[in-house]
Amino acid sequence: MTPDRPLDTLARALSGRGSAAAGLDAFRHLLDAMPVMIGLVDERRRHVFANHAYLEFTGRSMDELDGLSMAEVLGEDFHRAAHSAIERVMRGETVQTEGWMPNPRGGQCYMLRVLAPHRAEDGSVAGCFTLLQDMTERRQSQDDLFRLAYYDPVTALANRALMLKHMGDFRAMGEQFTLIVVEIDRYPDIRSSLGQAFADELLGDLAERLTRDGGPVDLLARVSDHGFGLLISGPCDVPVIERRLETVSAIVRQARSSTGAAVFLSASIGVKATGDIPERAEDVLRDAEIAASRAREGGGGRRAWFEPGMHARVVEQVSLEHDLRGALERESGLWLAYQPIVELVTGGLAGFEALARWNHPERGNLPPGVFIPIAESTGLVVALGRWVLREACRQIVDWQDKRLPGSAPLFMSVNLSPRQLVDPGFVKTVRGILRETGCEPQWLKLEITESAVMDKAEQAIAILQELRALGIKMSIDDFGTGYSSLSYLHRLPIDSLKVDRSFVSAMHQSEENRAIVRIIVDLARILGFDVIAEGIETMADANLLRALAVDYGQGYHFARPLPVGEAEKLVIDEPPWRERG
Incomplete structure (x- = not known):
């Protein structure tokens, strides 16, 4: 440890070395005025001198201190810790250390310690000076800063x-x-x-x-x-x-x-x-x-x-998040695909489901399974959902005007994320978009998943009721795959249950699977909901669902999600699936 220069200079002066030496007596009054504690022991480690600060620290007078060993005054722990340092001092070295030591009046204190040789007139080491400076407050401040930092x-x-x-x-x-x-x-x-x-x-x-x-x-x-x-x-x-x-x-x-x-x-x-x-x-x-x-x-x-591949995936996600954020800010590269929803009994077009798509400038069209999870995890899904809702409302307004006279109004289904459903400003956002686009509330159907509702049921129900008060229709998406409670289901202000594609694809495998769909339809009828089936791939699927009294359907049997131009043809012309019978 590098010696403290002022204390080392004082120690040299007191030990009779250097031009500053003037002898112990000449310094007595000066030493008593100093805050540094100074004690002197002889070659037998017995006290022969102490200044006022040292005496005050030990709680003794000079008469009481005279002749006592360092162990008796400063404690056995200090004596053991300082033993090797004192041996070095008696060989003529000056030693500086610091650390915690017992306070003779109780507790612990943090001391800066300088041990220096006291020399006789012939230059031999006749004793040891002990210089102590109380650094407890500084140490405690350092400890406090260390705790704050670490x-x-x-x-x-x-x-x-x-x-x-x-x-x-x-x-x-x-x-x-x-x-x-x-x-x-x-x-x-x-x-x-x-x-x-x-x-x-x-x-x-x-x-x-x-x-x-x-x-x-x-x-x-x-x-x-x-x-x-x-x-x-x-x-x-x-x-x-x-x-x-x-x-x-x-x-x-x-x-x-x-x-x-x-x-x-x-x-x-x-x-x-x-x-x-x-x-x-x-x-x-x-x-x-x-x-x-x-x-x-x-x-x-x-x-x-x-695994190393995990890091590469995160880097890719961060890059995509940055690009998606830019696409939302510029409204560039994002577009909507529209999948028709068909009235199963008549085969007529009932509406569309709006599905977000992203044409990345370098990666081309990215599937929703790539960018929607990123939007969900980063919170960008709120801005993305707002954009989707505005575009879908504008489009359904445009299409209503292009329908044949006397045709029933179309509806537009838009998926909600769980984050939107708990956004306190969401209802205000929806109200503003309806007013901005001129969309009638009954033309809009918002789709929510079971899990999105049940995670925060009371909060979700309150928001759904506000939306319902605006005249908006609502649907439970992927019904049967989540964990809905019937005690909540009858309280939800919804209009439709959407049967998940997994049930539709399994209908032909067994009577039990068909019974599941039948039970969903019966439940919907009891609660006053209509039923939409998704994932209809074949004519056989459509016929069986029609026999089970399912109201609406969507799937590749009718059409894949379509760009706006192709979807518009279905609005204006006779749907091709009607021609197929």
Whole structure:
């Protein structure tokens, strides 16, 4: 350690070396005025002098201090810690250290310590000066700053920065390690529905359980808003890590608030193990979080080990997100395809379902399965849904004017995402679009999934009722594949149930499968809904659904989703499926 220059100069002066030396007596009054504690012991380690600050610190007078050893005055712990330093001083060295030491009046204090030789007139070492400066407040301030920089205030665990620092240290030492990232599923929903305080209590309880029961780790940290990191040094033992993951998953399910209140918790877990080639700490943490994200895509409550292809996929998604955001801002490259919805009894055109499409400037037409999940995960689906709704309303208004006189009005079905259904400004948005485009409310049918409603049933019902009050029709999409409760179904202000294509395709396989469709139709009749079947591929499908009294149908038997020009021909001319019989 580099000696503190002022204290070292004073020590040299007191020890009788250098041009500043004037002897101990000449400095007595000066020393008593100094805040630095100065004591002198002889060659037997017995006190022979102390200034006022030293005496005040020890709580003794000079008469009481005279002849006492350092162990008797400053404690055995200090004496043991300083023993080797004093031996060096007695050989003529000056030694500076700092650290915590017992306070003779109780507690601990952090001291800057300079031990310097006191020399006799012949130059031999006759004793040892002890210079002490109380740095407790500075140290506590440093500790406070360290805690702020490296520890999480909610869980008292290490934070992301300290996790990165530890992994960087492992990398510098060439140490292999495994990082496990545990991300709580649906944490934003828990926080928004039950409050920040409740969410923090769950995190605190989970941190305690992981610390106590999660098994040995080199570091446990909160690495994100809803994520914990477990750092384990050494080559990765896959079976051992897998058992650890089972333990961690069970711990997450047991988390409770401080009041004992509980919600069902699950975690998506990602694992990244380093190999012989050192990797940057930031890259390891990123990869573990990518693996956790991939686990969440499987429905949550799962785990995944990082694979290189995952990173490439994320890079692609980030690129697509950027491009999609630009397409929405410029309204460029996005277009709607329209799939006809047919009245099964008459074969007449009843309406269309509007489906978003994206003609990427470099990748060409991208299927919805590529860009819709990106829009959902980033929140862009709200802006995308607004664009789709506006374009679909404009189009149905245009087509109504092109229908033959006396024709029944067409309706336009538009899919809603779960994010739109809980957007507090959504009803206002719909009202504004209807007014802007001149679309009659009854021409618009909004399609929602069972899961979108049931996730936040009361909130969804309230919004649906507001939409219904505007005169808009509504439909439950993919009915039978979710988890609707009949106690809620009869409360939903809907007009239609849409039978999922999986039931339609299975109708010809057995009487049981046909019975499922029949039950859906009967339920719809009891509740006053009409029924739409999707995924009609053949004439046989259409005939059987017609026999089961299904009202409407759509599918490739009638037409694929069409560009606006081709769809318009169906509006103006006789539909081709009528000619096929």
